[in-house]
Amino acid sequence: MDELINTFQIEEAKKLIKKAKKPVIVRAQDYEFNRKIMEYGNFDVLLFPSFQKFRRSLRFIDSGLDLTSLNSAFKNKISIGINLKELRRLSLEKRALMIEGLIKNIILCRKAKVNIIPLAYKDEKDAFSLLLSLGISTINLNKSIGNLFNTAN
Numbered sequence: 001m002d003e004l005i006n007t008f009q010i011e012e013a014k015k016l017i018k019k020a021k022k023p024v025i026v027r028a029q030d031y032e033f034n035r036k037i038m039e040y041g042n043f044d045v046l047l048f049p050s051f052q053k054f055r056r057s058l059r060f061i062d063s064g065l066d067l068t069s070l071n072s073a074f075k076n077k078i079s080i081g082i083n084l085k086e087l088r089r090l091s092l093e094k095r096a097l098m099i100e101g102l103i104k105n106i107i108l109c110r111k112a113k114v115n116i117i118p119l120a121y122k123d124e125k126d127a128f129s130l131l132l133s134l135g136i137s138t139i140n141l142n143k144s145i146g147n148l149f150n151t152a153n
């Protein structure tokens with residue numbers, strides 16, 4: 001069974017990662033937490049969407065990631081997980097804002113060559129279609145769907 005770590009404090013998260021059995025999934029929080037935890041490494045997946053209030057303006061979307069933190073994720077072999085079950089439960093307005101942030105994260109992950117893993121999907125074909133339309137490459141999807149963390153419920 002996968003270990004899910006959901007805390008706002010970086011030191012507590014590091015202790016829980018040391019105690020946890022593999023594979024370890026850490027829920028994304030704010031930008032500072034995500035950057036520090038990806039530099040630390042020693043876990044497998046950083047799980048999105050995070051339900052923090054991110055800054056948003058016409059020219060800037062704070063999605064919780066940037067290119068430098070994703071470069072450290074690539075170096076530490078950390079994947080970015082997208083929980084489709086939580087995305088489905090949101091209201092339409094919140095879902096649109098989350099998808100907007102996910103699209104930005106997908107673009108950044110493609111630049112940094114970080115693997116993206118869909119989690120908790122009902123139908124493999126629907127998950128493949130949705131993520132393909134959001135901008136994930138087919139090579140990444142073929143590698144992740146069906147092979148890694150197949151938690152279809």
